[in-house]
Amino acid sequence: MAEIILNVEVRDGVGTGGARQARREGKVPGILYGGDKGPVAISVEERPFRKSLYTGKLLGHLVTLKYGKETQPVIAKDIQFDPVTDRPLHFDLMRVDEHAPVKISIPVHFKNQDECEAFRQGGALEIVRHDVEIMVRADQIPEELVVDLKNHKLGDTIRVSEIKLPEGAHPTITDRDFVIASIKVSSAAMSEAADEAADAAAEEAATEAHAEEVAEEATEESSEG
Incomplete structure (x- = not known):
């Protein structure tokens, strides 16, 4: 599997206003957390982010976060999407030690x-x-x-x-x-089996009724004779 690298930027603005500003600039806002460091507001260019996302290899997998010359193994823990356009709106990255559970x-x-x-x-x-x-x-x-x-x-x-x-x-x-x-x-199979059983029972009952009718006719003919 090819390594996925996310080139991120640190966002100055935090909160709803900062996230909206990032989206206006064609970026997806996110948060980096975990490890022994505090949370950091970040953003990533939307186009390459979407490309990585739709490979199916981003969410829940180990990826490399790159900021300048620094790199950090992270896991994308959550991505929020617009319910209408399916555009990524926000993402969470968790710092990890790649050899740790x-x-x-x-x-x-x-x-x-x-x-x-x-x-x-x-x-x-x-x-x-x-x-x-x-x-x-x-x-x-x-x-x-x-x-x-x-x-x-x-x-x-x-x-x-x-x-x-x-x-x-x-x-x-x-x-x-x-x-x-x-x-x-399955319920469909159970229904079909029940129908088949009912049909079989009805056929058996009809056969028995016919046999009884034949037997009765034979008895009547014997008595008349």
């Missing part, structure tokens, strides 16, 4: 659903957690946590222990093997 939420990705027999049997994936918070070295943060559905069966419960984490990483919840998802019979 950090607490971060990672999205869960489910693969090979099309190769899982359970879904051809009417199964549906019920997701309990779309992301999992883990402790992991800053330079080993995974892009996603992968669950392979290929060999799962209908009724299976998928737990966090099934997910392969980077060496030394672990979930922040340590007192239980918590559930990520399960494969259940």
Whole structure:
């Protein structure tokens, strides 16, 4: 993965007025915090920031902040967007030691659903957690946590222990093997099965009624004879 570098500037103005001024200048305002230093108001040129953002490699990943000749490893912890234009409005960067563990939420990705027999049997994936918070070295943060559905069966419960984490990483919840998802019979399949059962029961009842009718006719003919 290519290294992402954010060239930032320190903002003189803070608060709402300073943020608005930065946006008028074609920049995205932000805040740098964490470590043993105080928070610093910063900004970055919007165009390269958007380019880095839409690669999917910025939010929640280790990046290099550059200010002049100084560099600092950071993690983009939060980015706020305009609800109408989707333009980035503000971002938060956290200072980190790239070799030290950090607490971060990672999205869960489910693969090979099309190769899982359970879904051809009417199964549906019920997701309990779309992301999992883990402790992991800053330079080993995974892009996603992968669950392979290929060999799962209908009724299976998928737990966090099934997910392969980077060496030394672990979930922040340590007192239980918590559930990520399960494969259940879908309501549509249940409805279809119920309809099929009802049709089968009706057909069986009709067959039995016809058999009884034939038997009664045979008995009547025997009596008349």
